[in-house]
């Protein structure tokens with residue numbers, strides 16, 4: 001495809017593409033059918049060092065900026081693979097790196113970089129709080145040198161495939177906190193010790209293979225040594241991680257859009273109906289061209305947000321806008337790709353329907369489109385708040 005020569009990190013992209021070629025559509029289709037975790041793929045990415053690109057060299061990673069992580073995830077998705085099985089490590093690691101103590105960083109990050117420890121679970125969402133995170137009620141009560149955690153979480157992905165979880169919980173009830181956003185804390189939960197000792201994990205089957213779960217905490221004991229940063233300030237720490245998450249997931253959407261555009265263009269050139277390639281009809285080629293324009297525009301927004309993040313500048317609005325633009329570009333491209341393939345768009349063996357289902361997630365998670373629009377309306381355009 002044209003303009004690819006402008007892309008950043010060409011060597012990383014090429015290496016990721018080579019690795020992904022070992023995990024073709026048949027691999028993902030089999031896992032999708034049985035809702036199984038892509039262990040071999042995640043192991044290969046870990047061994048090749050791609051999941052630790054953002055971890056500083058002192059702790060055994062590559063010490064690159066967020067745009068390198070974005071390039072890795074984009075290529076995974078463009079190749080027809082799915083980074084959802086392991087992308088969380090890139091942004092949860094940032095919470096430990098930015099706010100953890102020297103002992104926590106030294107204790108965990110080298111093992112995360114080497115793959116000895118998997119830091120893949122991020123526990124924020126709760127069934128009764130929804131997007132209004134300040135209403136979470138999972139509570140960590142201090143008892144000597146432990147916190148005792150009770151409550152429940154929903155949609156916590158990869159919990160069964162992670163050794164550690166970054167958990168947001170209340171340490172002061174909302175009503176007793178100075179502000180709703182205060183009184184929340186971040187704990188690093190060791191899943192290996194927790195499961196069966198106060199933590200129960202229940203898988204939730206969804207329309208995509210995402211290893212997502214529901215978590216039940218019943219007096220789970222977590223050492224106070226596993227508190228990240230200051231007690232009560234956890235929401236602030238989580239927000240900075242969420243900007244990274246939105247930018248990285250936007251990059252996955254760009255990868256998905258590229259996958260759909262590549263596939264649709266190839267099919268439209270090859271498939272002949274009425275004695276000519278279907279792509280010769282403008283009714284077929286214009287939607288493909290439009291998908292490309294939308295994808296390139298969204299990609300510029302992702303690059304801008306990543307550059308601000310890397311410079312340590314405020315980037316909440318840009319991260320949100322990048323995620324919105326990229327998730328809409330990938331969804332438009334997905335729909336276009338199904339239409340271009342006609343009946344074959346529905347055939348499992350073409351991988352289009354699987355990717356179509358997978359890319360739909362990103363208009364809901366990690367933050368839904370309406371909430372981004374509300375942020376832009378009230379924070380950028382000074383419109384009155386609705387909530």
Ligand SMILES: Cc1cc2nc3c(=O)[nH]c(=O)nc-3n(C[C@H](O)[C@H](O)[C@H](O)COP(=O)(O)OP(=O)(O)OC[C@H]3O[C@@H](n4cnc5c(N)ncnc54)[C@H](O)[C@@H]3O)c2cc1C
Nearest residue numbers: 122123124125130131155156157364365366367368370371
């Ligand atoms: C497959 C999957 C994996 C996930 N993985 C994780 C994970 O690993 N960790 C984690 O913590 N969470 C995870 N999530 C949760 C995800 O972040 C939330 O689903 C998402 O943020 C939306 O929250 P909600 O589902 O509670 O929707 P709700 O907050 O209940 O909202 C429902 C709908 O109403 C709209 N809405 C709500 N309030 C308003 C308003 N005031 N104005 C306009 N519209 C509004 C929303 O935009 C949305 O469309 C995952 C979700 C899914 C589906």
